[in-house]
Amino acid sequence: MDLRDIQSIRAVIARGKRWDVIFSLLGLLALMTGVLTFVALFADMTIQGAPRLSLDFFTNFPSRRAGEAGILSAWVGTTLVMLTTAMAAVPLGVAAGVYLEEYAPKNWVTDVIEINVTNLAGVPSIVYGLLALGLFVYQFGLGQSILSAGLTLALLILPIVIVATRESIRAIPQVIREGAYALGATPWQTVRDHILPYSSAGILTGVIIGMARAIGETAPIITIGALTFIAFLPPAPYQETLPFFNFDWLMAPFTVMPIQMFNWTSRPEAAFQANAAAAGFVLVLMTLAMNGLAIFLRYRLRRNIKW
C-alpha cells in the first residue's frame, strides 16, 4: 500500500469514522435507556396522580376514604427527619473528612479507616435499620421517634458526606495550603480560614446528594418502626414561653413520604393507587428540587473561587 496515496488515506479515514458513528449511536441508546425509563415512569405517575394533586392533598391527614386522604403527616415527617439527618450528618461527616485529610497521619491505620468508610457507603440500608433498631430505639431508649429515624439516615449518608468532604478538600491546590502555613498559620487556622471556606461548595453538594438519597429510604425507617398510619402532627417546635422553641418534636412518632406511598400501594382500591402516584410525584419533585439546589449552591459558592 502506498502510504502517500491520497485515495487510500481517505478510505482509511472513512473506515475509521464508521466506528465513531456506530459507537455514538450505541452510546446514545445506552443513555436514553436510563433517561427515557425515568421520564416514562415520572409521566405515568404524574398522569395517574394529577387528579389528586390539590392543596387539600398537602393539608389532609391520611384517611380511610381515598378521596380525602392527604400527605400532611408524611411531608411534615419527612421534612423533620431530613432536618435531623442534616444536623447530625453534616458536623460528623465534615469533621471526620477534615480530620482524615488535614490531621490524620498517613499510615496503615488511616488506610484501613479509609477503606472502611468507602465500604460503608455500600452497606444495604436495611442493615442500618437493624443497627438503629437495636442501638437507638432500644439501647438508647429513643423509641420510634423522629430522632431515631434522623440518626439512622444520618449514619446511612455519613460515608457520602465524608467522601464528598475529602474530595472537595483534595481539590484545593497544595500551594494554597502551603501559602497559609508559610504565613505562620496553625493547622486549625488553615482549616477554618481556607480549607472549609474553599471546600464548602463541594461539601454542600455532597450533603444534598446524600439527603436526596435518604429522603427516599423506606427500609431502615420501617425497621425502626415508623407508623404507617398517623393522623396527628409532632408538637410544634415553638412555644409561647421562654425560650420560645423546643425539641419535643424530636421524640414524636412520625411517618415519611415513602412509607405513606408504600402504605397506599398495598391497598386494593384503585383510588389509593392514585394517591400513591400523587405522593410519588411529590417525592420525586422534592428530590429533584434538592439536586437543583445543590447545583445552584455549587455555582454560587464556586463563583469566587479560582486558583
Next chain:
Amino acid sequence: METTANAEQLVAKAQAQNLSFYYSDYQALKSINMTVHEKKVTALIGPSGCGKSTLLRCFNRMHDLYPGNRYEGGIRLHPDNTDLLSPDVDPIEVRMRISMVFQKPNPFPKSIYENVAYGLRVRGVNKRVILDEKVEEALRDAALWDEVKERLDDLASNLSGGQQQRLCIARALATEPEMILFDEPTSALDPIATANIEELISELKEKVTILIVTHNMQQAARVSDFTAYMYLGELVEFGATDQIFIKPQKKETEDYITGRFG
C-alpha cells in the same frame, strides 16, 4: 568558603551548619554550610533536582508539613542564635519570623485586602485601623498600592500574574519578617512582570534579608549579592555574585555558568 571581597560590614543573618536533609531514605542535601548575610540577596542556583528548593524550604521548616522528612545539622538564625531546625523550636514560630513567596503566584481566593491582612490576622491582629495601615504599607513596599488602592475588596484572582505575585510579596512583607524566601518567583511570569519583581527584590533588601532560588542565571547575576551553586545536593561553591560569575573557583561552577552544563 566565606567571601571577604566586600569591604562593607557583613552581618550573618542565618547560617546552615552541616545541614543534611532526607526525603525518607533519599538524601537530598549533603552537609551544607552556608551563610546568608543580613539585608543582602543570596541566590541559590543549580540544575533541576540539585536541591536548591529543598534547601530553601528548610529555612521555614516547610518540610515539616509532610511525613518522612528528616533534617540533620542546623540552621542558626541570628541575632538570637536560634537553631531553626531544633525539635524544640516550633515550626510555626519559624514561619512567623521567615516568610515565603512561591514559584507560582498563590493568592488566596479572597479579596486583595484580606490576602495581605491574613498573616496579621493569624497573629491575632484584627483592629481595622492597624490592618488598614499595615496593608497599605505592605502594598506600597511591594509596588502594588497604586494599581490596587481603588479596588482592595476585589478578588485577588482578578489581578494579572505579575500583580498576583507582587500581592504575594506584599502578603509576605505585611508581617515584618526578618527574612523572605523566594522560590523561583518569576518562573510563571512574562519578561516585563519578571523585570518588575527583580527590581522589587533589589529594593526590598534595604529592609529584609532575602534568599532566592532561581533557575535563571542572569536573574541571579542581576539581583543577588551572593550566589551559591548547588549540584546533586551539595553546595559546590558559594561567594560574592561577581566573583562566582566572573571568576569561579571551581571547574563545575564555571561549566554551569558558561552553559557547558545543566
